[in-house]
Amino acid sequence: MLKLYGFAVSNYFNMVKHAMLYKGLQFDEVTTFPGADPAYINKSPMGKVPCIETAQGCLTETSVILNYLEAAYPEKPLLPTDAFQRAKVNEIMKVAELYIELPARRLFPEVLAGKVVSDAIKAESRETLSKGCKALAALVQLPNSPYVAGENMTMADIVLRYALITASMSAKAIYSWDLVAEVPGMADWNKRMAELEISTQLDKASQEGMAAFLQAVKGK
Known part of the structure; x- marks a missing residue:
């Protein structure tokens, strides 16, 4: 199952979470604050949120995550086909x-x-x-x-x-x-x-x- 790392006040976190909820995706939410915690740096090299964890590995940067979600879960699109x-x-x-x-x-x-x-x-x-x-x-x-x-x-x-x-x-x-x-x-x-x-x-x-x-x- 997908995991979404971040915290509720972050607008970038909410951009990703809104898209995931709109697409009806199942995911675990892990409350995480930006920082240099070694365990989190292994997932998000800059220590930033949001980050998502997939079966293939982790992704960071909001625009990257949003484009991945659209490509991986196109059934309820958020981008035009043209x-x-x-x-x-x-x-x-x-x-x-x-x-x-x-x-x-x-x-x-x-x-x-x-x-x-x-x-x-x-x-x-x-x-x-x-x-x-x-x-x-x-x-x-x-x-x-x-x-x-x-x-x-x-x-x-x-x-x-x-x-x-x-x-x-x-x-x-x-x-x-x-x-x-x-x-x-x-x-x-x-x-x-x-x-x-x-x-x-x-x-x-x-x-x-x-x-x-x-x-x-x-x-x-």
Whole structure:
């Protein structure tokens, strides 16, 4: 049986878990925090989460895991069959990761641990986030379609949703800025995604684990 390593507050962990639940996969969940524990390093060489363990071995990096899941379990697809449309889905996912999630992550020390982030980093992150929102507005099919890549939910919806959870939190805390409002149709899409049964399940688990996670972060 598949094993999924990570913790409920991690948005990358939730991207993978959402995809696995959507596909109806059976898996064991192993609560694991990033670190240099030798036993975990053998599974995830950078000590990062998430990681999945398969009968053939372990895989890390969210995009790698998601592509593996789609290839290994195609019965309930999250990617289009058309090569160009599949690439467009991956394009949205890459923009969400590089220009929404990662610049917002640079703000985490102040948002999560109360450690002041420099004005230079705040300015750089805001500029990248602004460009990322403009790129998304150009790429997604909202508000004319229910999902970001068209009529059907894809991995792009899952990745963007969990990227936006942490990015929106950071943007609101640091800039008093509503990122979701920057992209036409995204507020309605975000609400629709949040109401999915899988989303509510993962959000509940994340909320329940947040206090312990914040205590651990502030203790470092």
